Amino acid sequence: MQRPIPSPMATTASPKRHGRWAAALMIALGIAGINLAVWALFHGQIQAPDHGGPVAGFSYSGADRWESPIEGERPSATDLDRDLALLSRHTQRIRTYTAAAHPELPAIASKHGLQVMLGAWLNERLDGNQRELAAAIDLARSHPNVHRLIVGNETQLKAALPPNRLVAYLDQVRLALRGTAVQVSTAEPWHVWLAQPQLAQHVDFIAIHVLPYWEKESIDAAVETSLKQVARVQARFPERKVVIAEIGWPSNGPTLGKARATAANQAFFVRNFLQRATSLGLDYYLIEAFDQPWKMSTEGRAGAYWGLWDAWRQPKFDLSGPVVKDPRWRHKARAASVLGAAMMLAFLLAVPRMRLAGRITFCAIAQAVVSAGVILVSIPLAHYLTLTDVFGLVLVVAALAFISATLLAQAFEFSERFWPDGPGDVAPAAEYSPAAPPFISIHMACANEPPGMVIESVESLLAIDWPAFEVIVVDNNTSDPDAREKLAAWMAARRDSRLRFAQWVQLPGYKAGALNQALALTDPAAQWIAVVDADYVVDPQWFRQVQNHFQDPAVGLVQAPQAHRHWSARRFDRMMNWETEGFFRIGMHHRDERNAIIQHGTMTLVRAADLRRLGWNEDCICEDTELGLRLLQSGYRAVYVDRQLGTGLLPRDFSAYTRQRKRWAQGATQIFRLHAGSLLGRSRLTLAQRYHFLAGWLPWLGDTLHFLFTIIVIAFSLGMVYLPTTVEPPLWLFVLPLIAFFAARLLIGPLLYTRCVPCGLADRLGAAVAGMALSHRIARGVLQGLRSHRAVFEITQKASAAADQDVAAAADAAPEAPDSGPRFVRGIKEEFALLVGLVFCICLLALSRSPDDTGRLGWIAILAIQSLPYCAAVVCRLVESRISRPSRINCLPFSRIE
16 A cells, blocks of 8 residues: 655644744743742852740730721730730740730730730820829739839830939839839830939839841841840849840841841841850840831831731741741742743744844843742732832832833844844845836925925936836925925926926825825826935935835835935934934834834835825824835735935934924824724734834833823922821832843843944944933823824924025034023923922932931932933933034945945
8 A cells, every 4th residue: 555645844844843842942941940040049048046945035016917006906805815825835925015905915825824024105195104004003913924014115215205204103113013023124225224324223124125227237246246235234234134125137128237127137136146045044025026017107117027927927937947038939939930931932932033042032031021020029928018118019010011011022122133033134136127117106295395405305306217207296385485486486497297296385184185185196007106205315226126026916015214314414413313223224124024114104115006095194193104004904015125215304403303203103102093903903914013013112102101100200209208207218129120121221222233233332322312312202292192183293394404505515504502591401391390300309319318228229219210311302402502523424325234
């Protein structure tokens, strides 16, 4: 029996598919494994002495996560019983801080075999003090397990009572408890006892607080320093027993000097202290049993984290075995690695052609983004968030989600363009086809343009080397009668059968309306429509360079890049030129890989039949991009021919430059509103095309969020200064990912320019500053596009001289005097106002910040990042105000992009 011959596809496709899966799995699992190793590196173990016996005592406040004694919220008897049952397994003694609030506590403690050092809370309210003392005396008399009574807690440190008043209370209680075994004292930090030694004459023992964290001591020396302080007090009062009423270390909080509040440092301190205290026979109470989140309102962030158990009664660390910096790190690392591997695998299978270096780079960035997200999402597991924190977390997570999406899009572009696939990006010039060339109708719309500039452009069009074409010029809405007449007179005198001219004083639809009129005037024989802006001088070989695409029925759009001439003489012109070049040398190549280029309205060719069918959308001010998207929706292929086949003029100044970009952003928002259904729902657009259009708008939406975020951070900063008890600095964990991701975005752009854009370091920096300076105007454009469907088309004033003057000579025109005084902020008033607001907030925070306030330091860094686009606008205005010396670099009008 003869066996069937296997299909070539069956023999080659399967191994190829298997190899692609194997390579993707190897990369994804490898980077996920490295991620696990990095987590392990930063979450190593710390050695500390084991403690196997009981703890001498704990200070105890029974409030849970959501209770606050300040608000009158107290734990129930059931809650107290639960807590004391837990503590009885680890100690035989507890210290409390109030008597009247928990009269049932001594009885519950007795039930679990616990002795109580009862506290009587004192403050400036004398009537309340008497009720508290009466309750404490009554409980001490009626419960044998109350063996000590603390009259007042840190009243001298906080100046809550004058010394004579405290002495009177101590004498009152000691007199009332005469004949009992209850000993009386007051609790103060060790140094207060040394400063007020007269208190020792009115107590039965010395109750001291030893808290090296508040004294900014390093964790390595904290235990030894604490023991020395205990020894100093004992030496000063040899006739009195010294009891350490509070000693401990917080697991979270701001860094104070050398003191860092971390879970690992808390475990290290407690276990070292327990070893020394056991060997020395010290009498102590660890502060504290359970975390008390309500203390953040009185003691700052660290006040909530002194417990050995958290507010949910879960132990923070073990008293024996290795100390782990973050007990949950393994769960976080695994979650980050699994999610990262899934994302990497999906990407690697979707983009199999990318070179190995690019794939590894993108996957590493993706894994870092996922890990940062896991860290942020897990913050509530290890922190007690205030309302300010919750607001900050929501804000930061939303901002980071958007920044992450933008960063991943940029990383994709970077990975593909920095290591391009294939020998090059520029196809060789096409040979002239002997077949009958198609008839091409060239359309130009102009409004309020200098006649000399338009004439130069028309002359270049008439000089095109192509056997069958026409030029249609539509002058619409030009307000200057002299300019209209001069242009009409030249058109009439030109006497070229290929040239057709139409003029309207009032024509709706802006540029799209004019182009629709040109389309109505088009020769029916036209097979392709070419569109050129009125400031462009084109290469005579334009059509011959792209003619090989005319015969492909799948091609509906042929696009050449925008390019400029006369840009090298002024520094700011160089900045604008290279900023624009970046998109055409980087972004358009990236899009062209997946048939998702942007049509940009000049140097473009469209099939006449399709343009007649679709028309120009007169409701959209970016009618060119909108038409290109509709062509892609129709299933056509858009071709990007990366050759400078025409050069235009740059915007006249920074104001014109920002207005142009604002118009583009507003038009892009209109396009999204018009085509959201096609981009997000069912349509003929491929997934890659949808991605490129949506991802291309991400940076502009990011500029909008940056503007809104700036308003929020200014208001938040003022709250931190003028309402410090209500508005606290955010956690450092909120700040670090934003700084890291912003730095990554700043790094990607210059690196891509180094590889893809042929300009020097100064021009790369200039392009980066120019692009950043557009942020605010782009935000304004997006917001206007979201508010309204319709928009006013603003004509971009070009850097030409006045009418009828040679355009090239305009670049060498005499420089204007630099702006001074109020004129300096011309065109950047809003950016300058926002910059002043941010700098003002930075100064306020810096002046009001204590040396130990690291939270405000992080927020100052956020403010500095927010100010960069506005600083860039000021820099551009400064550069523009001084026209630089002419450069030795000559700009060739039609140079091939290499």
